Amino acid sequence: MFLALIKKEFLLEFRQKSTLGGVMVYLAGTIFVSALCFKGRMDKPTWNALFWVITLFTSVTISGKSFLKEAGGQGLFNYLHYPARHFIIAKIAYNMAFMFVLSLITFFFYALFIKNEVENMSLFFVVLLLASTGLAGILSLMSAISARANGNFAMMSILSFPVVMPLIMVIIRVSKQAVDGIEWAAIGFDFIIILIALNVLTLALSFLLFPYLWRD
Amino acid sequence: MKNWYKILSVILILYTLVWGMLAPVPRLDILNETIRNVFYHVPIWFSMLFMMTVSLFYSIKTLQTNSLLHDSKALDAAIVGFFFSIPGITTGSIWAKYTWGTWWTFQDPKLNGVAISILIYTAYFILRSSVDDEQKRAKISAVYNVFAFVMMNVFIMILPRLTDSLHPGNGGNPAFAKYDMDNGMRMVFYPAVIGWILFSYWIFNVKNRISILKNKLND
Numbered sequence: 001m002f003l004a005l006i007k008k009e010f011l012l013e014f015r016q017k018s019t020l021g022g023v024m025v026y027l028a029g030t031i032f033v034s035a036l037c038f039k040g041r042m043d044k045p046t047w048n049a050l051f052w053v054i055t056l057f058t059s060v061t062i063s064g065k066s067f068l069k070e071a072g073g074q075g076l077f078n079y080l081h082y083p084a085r086h087f088i089i090a091k092i093a094y095n096m097a098f099m100f101v102l103s104l105i106t107f108f109f110y111a112l113f114i115k116n117e118v119e120n121m122s123l124f125f126v127v128l129l130l131a132s133t134g135l136a137g138i139l140s141l142m143s144a145i146s147a148r149a150n151g152n153f154a155m156m157s158i159l160s161f162p163v164v165m166p167l168i169m170v171i172i173r174v175s176k177q178a179v180d181g182i183e184w185a186a187i188g189f190d191f192i193i194i195l196i197a198l199n200v201l202t203l204a205l206s207f208l209l210f211p212y213l214w215r216d
Numbered sequence: 217m218k219n220w221y222k223i224l225s226v227i228l229i230l231y232t233l234v235w236g237m238l239a240p241v242p243r244l245d246i247l248n249e250t251i252r253n254v255f256y257h258v259p260i261w262f263s264m265l266f267m268m269t270v271s272l273f274y275s276i277k278t279l280q281t282n283s284l285l286h287d288s289k290a291l292d293a294a295i296v297g298f299f300f301s302i303p304g305i306t307t308g309s310i311w312a313k314y315t316w317g318t319w320w321t322f323q324d325p326k327l328n329g330v331a332i333s334i335l336i337y338t339a340y341f342i343l344r345s346s347v348d349d350e351q352k353r354a355k356i357s358a359v360y361n362v363f364a365f366v367m368m369n370v371f372i373m374i375l376p377r378l379t380d381s382l383h384p385g386n387g388g389n390p391a392f393a394k395y396d397m398d399n400g401m402r403m404v405f406y407p408a409v410i411g412w413i414l415f416s417y418w419i420f421n422v423k424n425r426i427s428i429l430k431n432k433l434n435d
Contacts, residue, residue, distance in 0.1 A: 141363065148356050149347050158342055159360065162335040163367045166375060169328075190378055198370065205366060209359045212279050 005082060005090035012069065013098070019065055023058060027106055030054050035113040047117045048179050051110055052172055055103050055131070056164065062102065063095045063139035064156035067147035084214035088140065088206055096136035103128045119181025127178055130195050131171045137202035138164055144213050167202070170195050221414045228411025232259075236404050250314050254401070257307040259408040261330075263416035264304055267297030268337075270420065272365040275358040287354035288431065290361060291344065292423045296416060298337050305330065326383045329372035336364045 013020060034050060042050070070078060078087065107128070111118075118124045142160040149155060173191045236255035271293035277286040308327075309319050321327060343360055347353040376383065 138363075141359075145343070145356055145360055148352065149343060151346065155343070155346060158339050162332050162339055163364060165332045166367055166370045169375065194374070194378065201366065201370075205363055209279075209362060212355055212359055 001082070002086050002090060005086060006094050009066075009090065009094040019062060023062055023102065024105075026061065027054070027058060027102070027109060030057075031106070031109045031113050038114065040115065042114065042117075044117050044179050045176065047114070048172060048176050051106070052131075052168060052175065054110070055106055056135075056168060058102055058106065059095075059099050059132070059135045059139055060157060060160055060164075061153075062098060063136065063143050064146070064153055064160075065143075066091055066095060066140060067143045070147065079214065084211040085207060087214065088144075088210035091140045091144075092136050092203065092206060095140050096132050099132035099136055100129060103132055117179050120178045120183070123182075123184065123187065124175065124178035126192075127171060127175045127195075130174075130192075130199060131167075134167045134171070134195070134199045134202055135164065137199065137206050138167065141206040141210060141213075144210060148213055167195075167198055170198060222418050225411050225414035225418060228407045229415060232404050232408035232411060236408065239400055239404055241401060246315055250311055251401075253307060253311045255404050255408045257304065257311060258405070259412040260300055260304045260307065262409050263412040264297045264300035266413045267293050267300060267416050267420060268365060268368070270417075271297060271361060275361040275365075278354050278358040279362075282351065282354070284350055284354055284431075285428075287350075287358065288427050289424055290358065292427055293420050294337055294340060294361065296420045296423055298334070298341075300416060301330065301334055305334075324383060325376040326372060329368075329376060332371055333368040336368055340364055 031054065034054075038046075038050075107124075110116075139160055142163065143156060145151075146155040146159055151159075170191055174195055177187055177191075232255050236252055241249070241251050271290045274286045274290035274293060277283070278290060312321070313319050340357060340360055344353055344357045347356060
């Protein structure tokens, strides 16, 4: 049941291809524009900040669409057919996988066109994974809210940017350590623990609150 | 006597307004006499947080019962809390000008935190105004309110304790040790906190009675 839901998400995504194609073009465009604007004159904090701004906008774009599809007859079918909690877990799992892959692609192009500043690679990939989990947890719920409020993309950004900020600030802190190339032994684990705790918190909140949005 | 808390809040606030100006305070570098702002700035933020907690409480009630009455209470508490953040920011900004030398700084996580919290609650009001159906609005905004409250607390309670901050009680310091409050100051500070919290609850009650009357008129 649960796997079927995730499979359904992937099928829908790759059958339509419009979201996927749109995001890829957006990514290529943004990174190319940044490369032209900065022309390689970029220090490490700027590199880090710009990378996460691009990733944030990508994730808001793709997860913003994730509940807009559930309107009308299809939404009614899903409502009758699946329990709410399965549905939100499937959405989060799907969004998380999608975002993780997209952030890897972002990183690839970013390193190619601008430059690769990351010195502690393994830590950076851990940050990417935790970031996509946390973002998926928050943004899936926000997407459900804005879809219920008949919202468009503007509503999605208004709702999600403020609540995503704590997560993004912690992510940028940890990611800065990876960019600076701090060894695993010398890392301040405070922020990694906080990041994991934030992930657990947002996933739990989405899991608890979603059923109230589902019943209508 | 069901109005005892209103009388108590007026007495306590009057006492702290007057005695807060007159009481002897410790002479500290940089802070000097501005330390008296602790009696006004901090209790106002506490009552803002209190109002947001009340709003959270009624949002959870709304989710449990689906009652529009609880929903209007959650909204009113959020509005009152939101308005308390304005004097909170103003007194803080004036204080910052005389002690840190600037009206606003992005170096301090607590300042960023309150700025984002204000954005979060603005988003909450925008969300409410964009849905027409009352039942639906109650449910959606309650869900957002619960989520928003948790995120706000992460921002203003947890993150500042981990990073360097200009505020006392942050950057790993326990909350009040750095205030260097002596017993004389505590005699003003705690009554001020209680007084302002009761006062905010009073405003919330009046506000809620007005919105109930408005709803009756509309029906």
